[in-house]
Structure formats: structure tokens, C-alpha cells
Amino acid sequence: MASSQNTSKKQIIILGGSYGGISVAHQLLKHAIPDLPDNTSYEVVLISPSTQVMCRPACPRAMISDRILPQEKLFVDIVKQFDQYPTSNFKFIHGTATKLDHQEHVVSIRRHEGTDETLHYYALVIATGATSKSPLLGLSGDASELRARWADFRKALSQAKSIVIGGGGPSGVETAGELGEYLNGRAGWFSSKLENPKVPITVINAQDTILPQLRPKIGKQAEHRLAKVGVTVINNVKVQSVVPDNVGLTVDQLTSAATISLSSDQKLTADLYIPAFGTTPNTSFVPQPLLASDGRVKTNATTLRVDDAGPFVYALGDASNAARPAIHNILSQIPVLAANIKRDLLLDSSAKSQATAQDVVFKEDTRETQLVPIGTKKGVGAMMGYQVPSWVVWLIKGRDYWLWTTGRLWSGKQWN
Template sequence: MAKSTDNKKNIIIVGGSYAGVSTAHYLLKHVLPLLDDTHQVLLISSSTQVFSRPACPRAMISDAYFDQAKLFVDLASQFRQYPAASFRFVHAAVTAVTAPSASRTVSFRLLSGDQKGSAESITYHSIVLATGSAAASPLHGLPAGGDVVSLKAAWSAFRAALPAARRIVIAGGGPSGVETAGELGEHLNGRVSSSWIPFVERENKKPKVEIILVTGGERILPFLREDVAARAERYLAALGVRVVKCARVVGVSPPGAGEENDTRVAERASVTLDSGDVLEADLYIPCTGTRANTGYIAERGWLAGDGRVETDPRTLRVERAGAGVYAIGDVSSFARPAIHNITEAVPVLGSVMKRDLLGTGEEREFREDMRKSQFVPVGRSKGVGLAMGWKVPSFIVWLVKGRDYWLWTTPALWSGKQWAKE
């Protein structure tokens, strides 16, 4: 365990997923070797494993859909390639961070080992906040400060209830709602065979399980073009998914059903819409967005209006906190929460930290690509999407994302191979 008595300066990264793991690899490859053994990287995460979060809509249904050894990967082993003196992994939930102008400390509760449960704190020289976000449904990621154990418990309760479910209500017409509806539709109802006319989908009028996707908007997938969203709706209809538009969920009874972890995730629910209609659901899945994991930040002045950490979008510095504090990934306000924004930002953050730590080197600037890119699989063989504003054929969406929900991209990310070049 790293103690505050270590004579090295600590570069602490909080959160071990896309943003934190990539930043750690980047610094270890391109910055630490220039610092002459004076610094070490400490990665503190509440999960000992990294996992491919975009795969959740399919992975939550059955282990059979993915190679589990690729879906969940041990985190610490990905860093054995570096000198032991330059990296440490700490399995802990961070509970507080103080400003550089105060004590510069990170406090955390150990989640494993002999000292499990005990509280520690450590001084940082630089800190990268990368604690991501928690989804409305526990089926779609780790709870704030939680482990994959909680995620697997939620999946297990959901899977146990699935065979008896006759009606499933999903709230939210964004990508995660559409993907979840599509995966469940294909798993439970199958796809009605396409008519002989190419590209025309037939509606599955007698699905075994009624799947209702409720959206507050006039259409699903508001980020995409109207014609693209309409195609997704046709694909969903072929899987027995009915879309209810211009309807918002205003209440769930019993409160917490579908939203809380473990067995409550699979609780029957009465879902009340703003029209006054009540949908009785055997399973209720809220896909209504994510919330940044910032509970450990007492300085609420560090946060933007939407709850994320207010971050300079060009440099990833958290100016409100003071020198040496950075934020990247879903917890940061730097860009739209998406993995491609993280991978674009990692080399920028690396160059900015290198400059701050060494006083030399060229500082790059991050600029979010505002051209619309979003791929949305609808079931296991179809999908819709835009790439840099251009409509993408269903087959390409399947090939790039729907086939394995980006699992083909994760080995290079987790192992750091992606960051071999500066």
C-alpha cells in the first residue's frame, strides 16, 4: 500500500475504466520515464476489473453472448509491464479530495486485502479525476464507487426473472434504451423474417413478450437524423418492440423498482406516465441517462451546472480546483460522454501534464469533433448510425459495433498498446 511517507511524488488517477486506465498507460509510457524516478502513478479504483461498458445491453441478458474473459479483464495485470516502482494499483473507493491550496490529499476506503474497510489518505502532486458516471439502471454499469461484483449481482437477478416476464417497460429513447429494447426483443421474440422486398422490415405483431419503449420525445434517437431514427423504429417493430412517444415516466411503484441494485432490479413495477396511464411491468429498465460520480468532491464549486467536473475543454485542467488537478471521461465537462472523445483526449491530457510536470514540451489542445457520429445496433444483426454526419448502412453498424459491441477495440486499450506512440 502506498503511504503518504513514500518519498516519491504521487500522480494519482481516480477511476479505472476507459479514461483512467488509458491516462495511466499514457503517462507511464511517455511522461514517467522523463521524470527520473521522482514520481509514481497510483491508480485508485473501486473495481479490480475493467469491462466493456457499451456491451451491457446484450451482456446483461446472458453470459453466452460474450467471451467473459474478454468482457471482464483484471486491471492490475495490465500494468505489470512497467517498473514496479513507477506504478501501484489501489483497490479502494475514494471518499474525499482536497484542493491543492489546502492539504492536497485523497482519502479512500480500502475494498480488499488485510486492511479491508480501513480509511487512508495520501498526498498528491497531480490528480486526474476519472470516476465516470453511474447509469439510471444498475444493469448498465458499476454503481458509484462499486465493483463488477455489484453489476454481476444485478445481471443475475435480472436473468432469473427474465423467463417469466410477459411485459417489459424500458424508459428512454436514446441509444441505450433502443439497444436494450432491441437486444431483449431479439433474445425473447426473435426477428420476424424480412419480407422478400429488400430493406423492408415486417412488424412482429404477436411477440411472446411485450416490450414497450417509452420516450419523452416525438421520436427515438434524437441525436440522429429523422429518417435514421425512423429506420431504427422499424427494426424494433420487427423484434416485437412497441415505441410509445411523447410520454414521460413520472412515477414508479414501488419506488426504486428497476433502479436499485441486486434483487430490486428485477422487481415488478407500476410505471406511471405523464398522461396518467399506468403500465404494469414485470421488468422495468430506466435508460434515462447517467449521473457523474462526484460524491467524493466536497468542493461543489468544482462542478458545472450539470453535475460534472467543470473542466477546461482544451486542456482538461480543472481550473477551479487549482494547479495539478485534471478531469477526463464521463465525470468531466470537457465533451459529450463517449469513448471516442476519451481516446482523442488522452494524448492531449498527457501533453498538458507533461508540460506541467517538466516545464517543457508542446501542449496540445483538445477540440471535440462536432460532426455527428453514433452507431446504434438494433438486435444482433441490424443497426442504424451516422459517422461524421454521414448515414451508415445497417451492415456497417453491425460490423463495427453490433457484432460484439466494440469488444474488438478493448484489448489495445486495457493493455495500453493503443498508446505505444506519443
Template sequence: MSTETKNIVVLGASFAGLAAAHNTLKHVLPKLADKESYHVYLISSSPDFYWRVAGPRAAVSAQLMPDDKVMYPIAPGFAQYDSKQFTFIIGTVKSWDTGARSVTLDTAGGQQQVLPYHALVVATGTRTPTPLLSLHGTSEETKAELSRMRTALNSAQTVLIAGGGPAGVETAGEVGELLNGSPGWFGSGPKTKKATITVVTADSKLLPALRPALAAKAETFLSRVGVDVKKNVRVDSAAPAADGKTTVTLSNGETLTVDVYIAATGVKPNTSFAPSHLLNDRGYLTANGQTLRVDGAGPRVYALGDVASYARGGVMDIYDAAPVAMTNLERDLSAYSPDKPDATPAGPDRTYTANLKETQLVPVGQSKGVGAVFGWKLPSLMVWLIKGRDYMVSNADSIVGGSKWAKESSWKPTDS
């Protein structure tokens, strides 16, 4: 039996990366005859996992959503595994050489490290325009921006939020309730409107993934907390003014100067390190939409989560995709032999099928929300119970600590 150490490298330690690392250690390696010859590396630019789901509430109030409810140290969650088989590296991926089968890292200690891989899982995700809603490097940048935003909102009289998707609507609802208060369960608007808050969206309605009736309901809920919506208009530019305000130019020619500007207009994939021939025209990593392998990168390379071309985006999509990638990883590792390094496993692969049914939960303030699950519309109270109460922060420990994946997702070849 070979004594060669075979590295399984996971790039990224948010939802997808944590799912890959825990599943590999819990379920993939124990099935391998030469499991002692493998070593799992988890690479992250941050020592902390950010529960970005709660970013909209964390941005407005440390009392409602303190930092320790959204930031979770990663390393303690992996202390359960043998150090001979796992290493956590805080560093940034600078380049990826598919020919040499290695990635180059800039580590937190200021050193450059070339890390060879036997198998690679790319789970670097996407980033929002603002570190309020996703990590931009280390968690310290997000913590600083959360603190800055909370201070700015305390005295804000004008706020503009760009983006009519879930992040924009949720943030607007939280800001509206913070500054203008809630009219109560049956009121139609704030008792005293202390701030002018505007959401702009390039779409003809809010929340493009949801049916028009739910989008209209979300707009009504925003109106209750004093938020106005401008549709069919986008932000062309936003420039800081000398007095700390921001001057925003809209596509309709309108120019606004506001106390607080928040960009929630979409995401970009974290793929600056990847060879250009592996990316699609939007910069996402091109992956096989069924097996989740990155076929153009050579054997035993996988894309998991929002960074991948097949992904619809969101945590639920990751939960559906992770078992597929991990099953195919185990199959590929089992098929490998030194004399046949490119061998493919016998029999059918496990395949991924995107859930295309209407599924999205969007809290609007601290008591309302709209949403649907698998095409079924949910009442506002149910959206609040599931997500709006605390943005599901109680789930974070199971993600970081791995108990979310304590039980392996079962699969038989006939299931495909």
C-alpha cells in the same frame, strides 16, 4: 536532484482512467529528467474493467455475451510496469482536499487512506440508473444484476424500457429479439409476439444525437422484433410490486405494471467526493475546455472523460481527449521545480477540440443497426459489422493491457 516521491494519482479505471494511467507510464514518465522520483497510483472501486459497451447484450443472455467477455481484471494489464513506479488500489474516493492536495480513500480492506498527489487526473466517469449498463461500485454488483435480469427475462411477458438514447434502443433491440425472435432479414415483424415490450422516451424521437431519418429507421427495426415506442412521455416513478413486478407511472398519467423494468434514461457524474465549487450546475467537474485542466483545483489537476464538463460523452470523445491531457501533464511536470511549484510551462498548450460531427453506432438486435460516423450515414450492415456482431469486445484487451496506447499520439506546438 530531489529524492522526493511525487505521486501522480488517477481516479477511476474505466476507459478514461486506463488511458491516463497507461499513457503516463508509457509516454509521460520516460520524458522526465527525474522520472525515478514519480509514482503512479490508479484508484478503482472495482478490481475489474467492465466493457459496458456490451451491457445491452450481456443483460439478456450469458450465452450471447458471457461475463468473461465483459469483465476484465485490471491488475494483470499493469504487471508490465515496475512496481516501484505503479500501484493499483481498489477503493472508493470519499473526499478531495484541493488545499492539502490529497484524496481520501476507503480501501477494499476496510481501511481509510489519505493519498497526497503531485498531479491528479480525475477520470471517475458517470453512472447509469442501473448497474446493468455501468459499474456501481465493484463488478460483483453488476454481475449479480446481469444474472438477475437474465433470469427475469426468461419468463417476462411485459417489459418497459425507459430511455430513447443508444442504451435504451440497444437494450430494447436485444430484449425484443430474445423474447419475440427475429422475422428474418426482410420481415416487418415477429412471427409470434410472445411479449409486450415498450420503450418510452421524453423526446419527440429516438436517438436525439442522430438525424430524424436514422431515428425513424431505428424505430422500424425495433418494430421488427416486437418493440413499441411511446414518444413525448417520461417515467415519473417506478416502484416494485409485491409479486416481483414493477408499477410504472408515466408523465401522461398512465400506470403500467410490468414484469421487467429497465431504466436507461441517462447518466449522472461520479463526483460526490469533489468540492462543490469545482462542479457545474449538473454536477460535472468544471474543466478548461481546451487544456482539460481543472483550473480551480490548483496546478497539475486534469479532468478526463465523461466526468468533465467539456465532454460530449462516449468512448470516442475519450480517445480524442486523452492525448491532450497527457501532453499537458508532461508539460506541467517538466516545468515544475521545488522553488517554483506553481510554474507554468513555456509555449502553447496542446488543445482539445470536440468532434461535433454526427457520430453514433446503434445496433438494434443481432442483425440490424443505424448510425453515422463524422456525418456520414452508415448502412445497417456496416453498423452490424463494426459493432453489432459482438459489441466490439475484441478491443477490451488492448484497453486494459495498454496496447491501445503503445504508440504515442504525436504533437508539435505548431499543431495547436
């Protein structure tokens, strides 16, 4: 039976403990709660299915071997990051939101142990992100589950003689590049491709070139770099079906051999198939009228409020339709969202006069920006509309897949 919480506190409930949720929690605890009158009456409640957070972009490398990316550097305990704040202002719940009733200001949750509960929120932030098709490419439950999947994958990888990857976007290309370099090594300077790779890897891409968010010339360069680690790209073709069903999609079928039928009528067989295209927003608990047609939460793209849900409801990150799903967009959304929550809280308090006159406004940077490592040494990409050389991609992303940035994010130092 579901229980409901008994608290006199004004709870600011944040759903999702990753880039969006953790950062908003830090921002509010540092810059909003201390400025509110009677600030011990506010409690930030962070709800996450995982007790640990991780640098998700690192999955294509981290899933292969600890030798190239050690897990102890990757997974970070969430609760420890919030030790620095008064215990009266912060609570972590290991659980998942199962239903939102925005009319009643109530969110239902299932705790990790399996008990159900309803929480009344004063303010609500939806930061539940999106799930990749492949269970190897992100957290969908606890971090321990992801580590167990990687262990299974590594065992299968040691026996694999061929790999097919569905999707020529950044996840597919990065996964192919990491696997190619790890399993096959890299062709020499004067060879355009690696002949007879130990484990041939094929990327199936539905468009003319891979990496469709970058100019085609960069996609072509990525293709050449992939060829050097034993990866072949088939363009303008879609994965039509995979037999047996669900290969690569479910934990049970994660490492089964597969026959992949393509829209070109070609059939490929592979010891491992990794579907690396498309994501599903984690919004099944959100009422349909609050969702856009793509399943993301309909969010006011300037204020980051969910206007249709009534006051004090906000969304950001991959679960929201305010911007293209990317970490640089989330990092620009966080100060805006936190400032607007603070304003709303002040306006609803005895310190109305302290509130800023206006909302802070979010504006998405739509310039061509994407960095795509191809193995541990090379890469392609563009930043703020300018193509960057391979060594810049390596320096910023490829050498450790952003780990140099995540320590400050998880600890909140980024927002001091």
C-alpha cells in the same frame, strides 16, 4: 480511523479505472515518466472500486446471457495490464475516492476492505465517469457485484411476460433491441413488425423520435427495426412514477414487477422495468465550487485542466464537462491530457527545457456520431456526420459491442 500515506514519491493519482483512467495511466507510464529526471521518484497510483475493467457499451447484450456475449471475454483484470512497467512507478488501489481537498492537495479514499486513508497527490486526474440509473448498465462497485446483478436479472428474465424500458436514447434502444431479439426473435423480410411477440417490450421516449442525437430519420428507422423484434415505442411521453418505489433502480428492487405511470395518464404494468435514461456524474467527492451545474467537473475544454482546483489537477471522460460523454471523445482527450501533464511535470522539474513550448489543445468533434445496434444483426447510426448502413453498424459495433477494440485499450497497446 483514517491513516495517511507515508511516501517520498511524487504521486500522480488517477481516480477511476475505466476508459479515461486506465488509458491516462498507460500514456503517462509509456510517454511521460521515462522522460522525467529522477523518474523512479514518480508513482502513478490508479484507484478503482473494481479490480476488473469492462467494455461498458456491451452491457445491454452481456447482461442477458453468456451465450450471446461471454463474460470471460468482457471482464479484464486491471493490475495485469500494468505488469509491463517498473513496479516503482505504478500502484493499484482497490478503493473509492470519498473526498477531495484541493487546497491541501489531499484525496481521501476508502479501500475495498473498508479502511479509510488520505493520500497526498502531486498531480490528480479525475476519471470517475458517470453512473447509469439502472445498476445493470455499468460498474458502480466491484465487477463481482455487477455479475451478481446480471445473474438475478437473468433469473427474472426467464419468467418475464412483459418489459418496459424508460428512455429512448442509445442505452434504452440497445437494451430493447437485444432483449427483443433474444426473447422474441425477428420478423421475416416482408413483415414490418413482429405480431404477437412472446414478451412484448415497450420503450417510453420523451421526444418526438428515439435517438435524439441522430437526425430524426435515423430515429424512425430504429423504431422500425425495433418493431421487428417485438418492441413498441411510445413517443412524446415521460415516465411520471413507478410503483413500488425504486423498481429497476436499486439492487433490492432490480427485478420487481411494476406499475409505470406515464405523463399521458396511461398506466403500464410490467414484470421488469429498466430505467435507461440519464446518468449521474460520479463526482460526489469533489467540492461544489469545482462542479458545473450538471454535476460534472468544470474542466478547461482545451487543456483538460481543472483550473479552479489549482495546478496539477485534470479531468476527462464522463466525469468532466469538457465534451459530450462518449468514448470517441475520451480517446481524443487522452493524448492531449497526457501531453499537458507531461509538460507540467517537466516544467516543475530540473529538465524544464525539455518541456514543449505550448499546451496541446483538445477540440471536440461535434459531428453526428452514434452507432446503435438493434440485436446481433442489425443497427442504425451515423459517423462523422454521415449516415451509415446497418451492416456497417454491425461490423463496427453490433457484432461484439466493441470488444475488438478494448483489448488494445486495456493493455495500453493503443498508445504505443
